[in-house]
Amino acid sequence: MKRIKLIVILMILIIGIPSIVDAKLRVVVSYNYIADIVKKIGGEEVVVTPLSKGYKDPHYITPRPSFIAKMRKADLLIINGGQLEIGWIPPILKKANNPRINPGNKGFLDLFSFIEGIDIPKEISRAHGDVHPDGNPHFHLDPENILIVSKVIRDKLIDLNLSNKDIFTKRYKEFSEMWKKKIADWEMSLEKFSGKNVVQYHKNFDYFLKRFNLEQLGTLEPVPGIPPSTKHILEMIEIINNKGAEFIIHDVYHMKKPSRFVNRKTGVKLVVLPHDVGSVDEAIDIVSLFDEIVRRLLK
Numbered sequence: 001m002k003r004i005k006l007i008v009i010l011m012i013l014i015i016g017i018p019s020i021v022d023a024k025l026r027v028v029v030s031y032n033y034i035a036d037i038v039k040k041i042g043g044e045e046v047v048v049t050p051l052s053k054g055y056k057d058p059h060y061i062t063p064r065p066s067f068i069a070k071m072r073k074a075d076l077l078i079i080n081g082g083q084l085e086i087g088w089i090p091p092i093l094k095k096a097n098n099p100r101i102n103p104g105n106k107g108f109l110d111l112f113s114f115i116e117g118i119d120i121p122k123e124i125s126r127a128h129g130d131v132h133p134d135g136n137p138h139f140h141l142d143p144e145n146i147l148i149v150s151k152v153i154r155d156k157l158i159d160l161n162l163s164n165k166d167i168f169t170k171r172y173k174e175f176s177e178m179w180k181k182k183i184a185d186w187e188m189s190l191e192k193f194s195g196k197n198v199v200q201y202h203k204n205f206d207y208f209l210k211r212f213n214l215e216q217l218g219t220l221e222p223v224p225g226i227p228p229s230t231k232h233i234l235e236m237i238e239i240i241n242n243k244g245a246e247f248i249i250h251d252v253y254h255m256k257k258p259s260r261f262v263n264r265k266t267g268v269k270l271v272v273l274p275h276d277v278g279s280v281d282e283a284i285d286i287v288s289l290f291d292e293i294v295r296r297l298l299k
């Protein structure tokens, strides 16, 4: 009898556990904020793997061999899109050779295609080294866009895993109701900055600024992805001195020297804002990411 029990236990260990793991949907995503939305809706029914770290420049992630292995096993690949991953996802996707997650197939999801973009050019071009040739790809920093993409992610999870439709639907409902309350809180907190001018280093926060009614005077980068020249910096200082500004917004990964210089010359507050989950210690999920952005602006 003991022997039979042992065999049963061994059978469960050998066959049972891998089959439970295998039943979960394997989702690979480019950025941490996408991973967190997938976790919030997919829960234990999915295994989600973000490829990049939150504190890196999202335009320039260095592809590692481990990314290929992760993509090879994936049922679903979710990208931000809008050319943000153009420099690093296509080569590893090709090497992974997993038809399930190729663009156009059921296991591929491009979030930008569901969003109303900002700065969409009439003609696509990378002229002057512009890293936003399809328009501004940093749409996830408008919390209203999080509502849109979390619904898209819910539908895709259901599409690939119909047996869990009810639980994905329930979690999305809970998440979206909580999120709408958070948006109302953030709007109330940021109301005092409505109509105020700001300057950014890179065009990370355009969607955020638009949502919360802040005016953008310009960026220290003359073109997205191009470091500032002395001439451009001096022009920006003159604009700030003429029009006045509330903040110079800088990200966590670019050198702060140009923004510090403008801060010294104008006296305008320099604020470093997180752009993704994991970009600063406080941003442990999508909710605390926005909480932290708002907290730093109010500080």
Ligand SMILES: [Zn+2]
Binding pocket: 059, 131, 132, 137, 138, 202, 203, 204, 224
């Ligand atoms: Zn950018």
